Amino acid sequence: MHAAIAALILAATAQAAPQHHYPPPHAPYGHHHSPAGGNAAAHTPYPYFHPHHNSTSSSPYSPATSSEVLTPPSSYVPATSSAASAPSSSASKGKACKNKNTGAAPGSSADATVSNAGAPYSAPSSSSSSQLGNAPGSGSSLAPYPYAPVGSSVPPYANTSTAASVPAYTPTPSSSTPYAYAPGGSSSVTPAAYTPTPVVPASSSLVSSSSSVSSSTAPTSTGKVTSAGINIAGCDFGCDTSGNCQSGSQCPTEVGPTQMQHFSADDGLNIFRLPVGWQYLVNNQLSGALDEKFMSDYDGLVQSCLKLNARCIIDIHNYARWNGQIVGQSEGGPTNDDLADLWTKLATKYATNSNVVFGIMNEPHDLDMTKWAATVQAVVTAIRQAGASDQWILLPGTNYTATGGYEYASAPALEKVTNPDGSTDNLVFDIHNYYDSDNSGTNAECVADHVDDRFKPLGDYLRTSKRQAFLSETGGGNTASCEQYICNALEFMSSYSDVYLGWTGWAAGSFDSSYVLSEVPDGATDKPLVQQCIAGKFKGTN
Numbered sequence: 001m002h003a004a005i006a007a008l009i010l011a012a013t014a015q016a017a018p019q020h021h022y023p024p025p026h027a028p029y030g031h032h033h034s035p036a037g038g039n040a041a042a043h044t045p046y047p048y049f050h051p052h053h054n055s056t057s058s059s060p061y062s063p064a065t066s067s068e069v070l071t072p073p074s075s076y077v078p079a080t081s082s083a084a085s086a087p088s089s090s091a092s093k094g095k096a097c098k099n100k101n102t103g104a105a106p107g108s109s110a111d112a113t114v115s116n117a118g119a120p121y122s123a124p125s126s127s128s129s130s131q132l133g134n135a136p137g138s139g140s141s142l143a144p145y146p147y148a149p150v151g152s153s154v155p156p157y158a159n160t161s162t163a164a165s166v167p168a169y170t171p172t173p174s175s176s177t178p179y180a181y182a183p184g185g186s187s188s189v190t191p192a193a194y195t196p197t198p199v200v201p202a203s204s205s206l207v208s209s210s211s212s213v214s215s216s217t218a219p220t221s222t223g224k225v226t227s228a229g230i231n232i233a234g235c236d237f238g239c240d241t242s243g244n245c246q247s248g249s250q251c252p253t254e255v256g257p258t259q260m261q262h263f264s265a266d267d268g269l270n271i272f273r274l275p276v277g278w279q280y281l282v283n284n285q286l287s288g289a290l291d292e293k294f295m296s297d298y299d300g301l302v303q304s305c306l307k308l309n310a311r312c313i314i315d316i317h318n319y320a321r322w323n324g325q326i327v328g329q330s331e332g333g334p335t336n337d338d339l340a341d342l343w344t345k346l347a348t349k350y351a352t353n354s355n356v357v358f359g360i361m362n363e364p365h366d367l368d369m370t371k372w373a374a375t376v377q378a379v380v381t382a383i384r385q386a387g388a389s390d391q392w393i394l395l396p397g398t399n400y401t402a403t404g405g406y407e408y409a410s411a412p413a414l415e416k417v418t419n420p421d422g423s424t425d426n427l428v429f430d431i432h433n434y435y436d437s438d439n440s441g442t443n444a445e446c447v448a449d450h451v452d453d454r455f456k457p458l459g460d461y462l463r464t465s466k467r468q469a470f471l472s473e474t475g476g477g478n479t480a481s482c483e484q485y486i487c488n489a490l491e492f493m494s495s496y497s498d499v500y501l502g503w504t505g506w507a508a509g510s511f512d513s514s515y516v517l518s519e520v521p522d523g524a525t526d527k528p529l530v531q532q533c534i535a536g537k538f539k540g541t542n
Helices: 255-267 292-306 336-350 369-385 451-465 480-495 528-534
Strands: 121-123 227-233 271-276 311-316 356-359 393-396 427-434 469-475 500-509
Touching: 227 255, 227 469, 227 528, 255 271, 255 292, 255 500, 271 292, 271 500, 292 311, 311 336, 336 356, 336 369, 369 393, 427 451, 451 480, 451 500, 469 480, 480 500, 480 528, 500 528
Parallel strands: 227 271, 227 500, 271 311, 311 356, 356 393, 393 427, 427 469, 469 500
Antiparallel strands: none
């Protein structure tokens, strides 16, 4: 996902030793590149997310320009009760997005009680100084469950107009997990007593997407994921989060094959992700022919990967956009057919190689998820009809395909995407995750492993829905904190290997070795994070 921004490119021509593009800040729970001179809007709904640390919004949760993000509650009050909870100190920092011990709203105290349990949690107190309690119900296409719109009679579980497309959360008289807001009827129990019960929508397909598991078989964890590797970046350099890919590509035609050979032979890694800019592939012509010169360089990288008998992910690194316009959603912009045309050409070229993985799009963001799922469906159909009948296809969600909240923000819509025969075999959810203080992937230190608040909730969802996911981007600094937390996360993924297929670290390729998230080896010597976690947790040597 690391697209280099032209404004951040170091002038290689002025250096004896060429320097490579340094990526701009990542998105929360994923990472991204902000266009030169500005900040990409933060983008995700609570309770899991917060905006990028450079957001211009005054709220710690709500970006200035996103239609998908809602401001956080700091005091949720039952409609007919005077009980209110105090905001926690962490909420103002945009970090702690939910209280893991109770059903209280994000930012509220854990011991808030309900004096009138029959009243839903819907609106902030009238004395509140800011707009609080907003939730999907009018302008948003997402339904992150528990919050009803302010001043609305909509029940506190989800937008009634979209409730059928998301997993239902129903109250149960137990207290093991967070969030849930339900009218209590005559009950006098506190919010802590309500727990969410994920229910897969009746229309969803319950088919495994692993190439090794049939649609009728429920897999079990082996304790080891099937695939692990590294992103070999460079062919995407010059692309930003608006989907502009103007110049600056540095395909690692020389260092890439050497790095993959090392990672394969010395570390036992068996999958590599090869990011590339859409415009570069077609010489800036929508639905144009594959550019012969550029495609020769890129295909050389793909072939070097395939020679290792490794899986090779073709990743279109455009954030669901072409020159600022969202695929299938911007008037006069790129259509679903335009993206399907690109994938028809690529799938035709690689249809006979089962080790090619089709990464439909890097980190979509700030879009209508229902419409995006239709775009993904068009691409899946095009790939399969081009003859690529059984390769993995990675399905990216919104919010920069972030792991946190994927189970409600992205998966419900993507679950409906099928192969032409109606199955979901080898249709794998594509997720990204970072671990630093602002979830941007731009800091050398990590602060949490996010097992409890991201990987486990999603893993449980995947088990319930009989689907699988691949972590195509993850990484951190080569520091003790990142080694600890990222190793923890990957070890947990291995314990859920029935639903988590593996990971590719970010990143090697054309990055300079001094890049903060560098996984570029020094000859045969790996960076500590690769040695300890990316490779170590796959080989079982750490």
